[in-house]
Amino acid sequence: MITRKSKREIEMMREAGKVLAKCHREIAKLIKPGITTKEIDDFVEVFLEEHGATPEQKGYSDYPYATCASVNDEICHGFPRDEKLVKGDIVTIDMVVNLNGGLADSAWTYAVGEPDKKTEKLLEVTKTSLYKGIEQAMPGKRIGDIGHAIQQYAEAEGYSVVREFTGHGIGPTIHEDPQIPHFGLAGKGPRLKEGMVITIEPMINEGVWQSKMDDNNWTARTVDGERSAQFEHTLVISKEGPIILTDQDEL
Ligand code: MF3
Numbered sequence: 001m002i003t004r005k006s007k008r009e010i011e012m013m014r015e016a017g018k019v020l021a022k023c024h025r026e027i028a029k030l031i032k033p034g035i036t037t038k039e040i041d042d043f044v045e046v047f048l049e050e051h052g053a054t055p056e057q058k059g060y061s062d063y064p065y066a067t068c069a070s071v072n073d074e075i076c077h078g079f080p081r082d083e084k085l086v087k088g089d090i091v092t093i094d095m096v097v098n099l100n101g102g103l104a105d106s107a108w109t110y111a112v113g114e115p116d117k118k119t120e121k122l123l124e125v126t127k128t129s130l131y132k133g134i135e136q137a138m139p140g141k142r143i144g145d146i147g148h149a150i151q152q153y154a155e156a157e158g159y160s161v162v163r164e165f166t167g168h169g170i171g172p173t174i175h176e177d178p179q180i181p182h183f184g185l186a187g188k189g190p191r192l193k194e195g196m197v198i199t200i201e202p203m204i205n206e207g208v209w210q211s212k213m214d215d216n217n218w219t220a221r222t223v224d225g226e227r228s229a230q231f232e233h234t235l236v237i238s239k240e241g242p243i244i245l246t247d248q249d250e251l
C-alpha cells in the first residue's frame, strides 16, 4: 500500500533529514587516507546521539551497524570494518536517521584523497543521475519515469545501473511501498501523488550491472570487480516540485 504523509509526518521527516545532511557534511571532513569505516560508523553513532537521534539501520532485519559502508566494488550494505581506507578508494556511506519517529535516508559516495579523472566522472555521473531522477518526481508522473531518466542518462555516459536494489517509500519504517527502480520504461508503473515520501538512490557501475552476494548475506558487490557509486536522497512529492529532505546545501 502506498501511503501519503500528513504535514506533521513530513515535518518530522524534515527534521530527521536535517540531522542526516549535517552528519554527511561532517563525514566529508573525516574521509581521508588512514581512516577506517568502523571509525566513521562510531562517529555517526555519537553524532546522532548528540542530536537526539538514533541509527534506524542498526537492528533492522538484524543489520549490525549504524551505517552501511561500501568500498570500491561493493555496491551496497558493506559492513564497517577496521581496514584503513587508502588514496584512490571510493566509499559509500548510507544511513537512516530516526529523530522522534521521523525517518530520513541518504547515501553519499566519497573519494578518499584527491580523485583521479575516472573517479571524478563516476561520482559526477552518479550524482547527476540522482538529480535526473528527482526531476521526474512530480505529481502525475509515474514511477517508471524516474528509472527511465536515470537509466537513459547513466547508460549514455557509459555506465550500467544496478537492478537488484531500488529506491523505496519511507516512513514509518525504512522500506515502504512503492519500490522505485533506477531503470525502466517511461509512463509505466504507479502514479506519483502529492504527499508521498520516497527515496531515489541509483547505484551506478563502471562495468556490468550484475551483482553477487558476500558470505555475510548482506554485502552486494559487482560480479566483475569494477567499482560502484551511489547517491541517495529522501524527498517529498509536491505540487511545487520535489522537496529534498536530506539536502546538504540547504543547511
Ligand atoms: N539505507 C538503505 C537503503 O537505502 C537501507 C539499508 S537496509 C539496512 O535502503 F538493513 F542496512 F538497514
Ligand code: CO
Residues within 6 Å of the ligand: 105, 167, 168, 199, 201, 232
Ligand atoms: Co534507501
